[in-house]
Amino acid sequence: MITAPAAAELATRFEDTFGSAPDGVWQAPGRVNLIGEHTDYNEGFVLPFAIDKTARVAIKLRPGTTVRLLSTYGDQGLVTVDTAGLQPGSAKGWVTYPLGVIWALQERGINVPGMDLLLDSNVPLGAGLSSSHAIECAVISALNELTGAGLAAEEMVLTTQRAENHFVGAPTGIMDQSASLRGSKGHAVFLDCRDQSVQLVPFEAEESGLVLLVIDTKVSHSHADGGYASRRASCELGAQVLGVNALRDVGIDDLEEASGLLDEVTFRRVRHVVTENDRVLQTVELLTSDGPTHIGSLLDASHASMRDDFEISCTELDLAVDTARHSGAIGARMTGGGFGGSAIALTPVEREAEVRDAVVRAFADAGFAAPDIFTVTPADGARRLG
Ligand code: ADP
Ligand code: MG
Numbered sequence: 001m002i003t004a005p006a007a008a009e010l011a012t013r014f015e016d017t018f019g020s021a022p023d024g025v026w027q028a029p030g031r032v033n034l035i036g037e038h039t040d041y042n043e044g045f046v047l048p049f050a051i052d053k054t055a056r057v058a059i060k061l062r063p064g065t066t067v068r069l070l071s072t073y074g075d076q077g078l079v080t081v082d083t084a085g086l087q088p089g090s091a092k093g094w095v096t097y098p099l100g101v102i103w104a105l106q107e108r109g110i111n112v113p114g115m116d117l118l119l120d121s122n123v124p125l126g127a128g129l130s131s132s133h134a135i136e137c138a139v140i141s142a143l144n145e146l147t148g149a150g151l152a153a154e155e156m157v158l159t160t161q162r163a164e165n166h167f168v169g170a171p172t173g174i175m176d177q178s179a180s181l182r183g184s185k186g187h188a189v190f191l192d193c194r195d196q197s198v199q200l201v202p203f204e205a206e207e208s209g210l211v212l213l214v215i216d217t218k219v220s221h222s223h224a225d226g227g228y229a230s231r232r233a234s235c236e237l238g239a240q241v242l243g244v245n246a247l248r249d250v251g252i253d254d255l256e257e258a259s260g261l262l263d264e265v266t267f268r269r270v271r272h273v274v275t276e277n278d279r280v281l282q283t284v285e286l287l288t289s290d291g292p293t294h295i296g297s298l299l300d301a302s303h304a305s306m307r308d309d310f311e312i313s314c315t316e317l318d319l320a321v322d323t324a325r326h327s328g329a330i331g332a333r334m335t336g337g338g339f340g341g342s343a344i345a346l347t348p349v350e351r352e353a354e355v356r357d358a359v360v361r362a363f364a365d366a367g368f369a370a371p372d373i374f375t376v377t378p379a380d381g382a383r384r385l386g
Pocket of ligand 2: 130131132133
């Protein structure tokens with residue numbers, strides 16, 4: 001019987017649904033990216049952290065190949081799938097994420113039997129906090145243990161990436177899973193996307209009298225997918241013309257020469273990636289030496305670069321960032337892929353209410369839908385709860 005308080009409630013709901021107790025309960029967090037945007041697929045640096053909002057799964061393995069899945073969110077009800085012939089494109093809806101993980105594990109030669117699975121998550125969907133990876137990371141943590149696969153964190157990262165890229169069909173990198181699987185309370189995850197190495201960097205906003213606000217604009221502009229693909233293509237073109245494997249290999253000092261070799265638009269795309277990588281390194285240095293009170297201008301510069309050079313911001317994100325800055329935040333930027341989603345604002349605790357009010361008012365004045373505003377703190381990565 002599972003009695004750990006954090007796990008007991010979900011275990012009871014599992015038993016009510018499926019008729020017997022689960023083998024265990026696992027959780028994995030969503031993530032927010034502090035800085036380092038569109039640098040991941042350029043083999044560069046990112047600095048996300050695991051947040052205090054998590055997906056939890058209760059799982060019981062069963063002989064055979066039948067998988068029964070239920071989420072406490074949405075109205076899809078109980079979904080039953082035979083995993084024997086699992087193929088990309090064969091699943092629809094939220095179950096694509098857990099099934100993608102099962103598929104990717106099987107692809108690695110790991111024998112995954114049937115199971116019952118109950119999901120409960122409080123990571124907001126589609127807000128750029130990676131609710132999808134939270135599910136995948138909770139599921140892979142559970143199955144890694146239950147099947148005895150014994151994959152290291154790096155291997156679980158690549159397996160969930162395979163699930164997202166090939167089963168779900170989303171061309172995502174390794175940042176989200178790395179944060180969710182490898183995050184640690186009070187730290188940001190400094191990830192080198194070239195070799196997957198991770199360094200935990202202290203990020204104790206509260207101890208410095210700060211909070212990190214997430215402003216979910218609730219918009220997702222229709223050109224998001226095409227915009228992502230075209231930015232990736234520009235980066236590849238830039239690297240090719242400059243004769244490097246990836247834009248990671250271009251330094252600030254190389255930019256002047258690059259401006260003579262690239263067309264105007266490609267140059268600006270390249271300049272964003274190159275300067276953003278540099279800002280991540282500076283942020284890591286400042287967090288380590290002086291703490292978070294000094295990183296505000298780097299967040300601001302990151303936003304300006306995404307707005308002007310990479311051109312992935314939008315009116316709502318710019319309004320959120322500008323309003324937050326003018327009403328007390330010490331630094332703010334859009335976070336995530338762009339064209340909508342969320343902004344973050346590093347804000348002194350005593351100015352939090354002012355920033356929230358000002359953003360809500362600005363959105364109402366502009367005729368935009370009300371944003372969702374909440375704080376996040378760096379939390380532990382995926383783990384077993386009971
Ligand atoms: P993000 O990962 O940025 O939140 P995605 O579009 O990648 O956005 O993932 C959102 C999808 O994840 C949802 O459409 C849904 O299919 C799934 N999802 C997230 N949380 C849950 C949940 N609690 N229950 C069921 N499905 C969920
Ligand atoms: Mg996602």
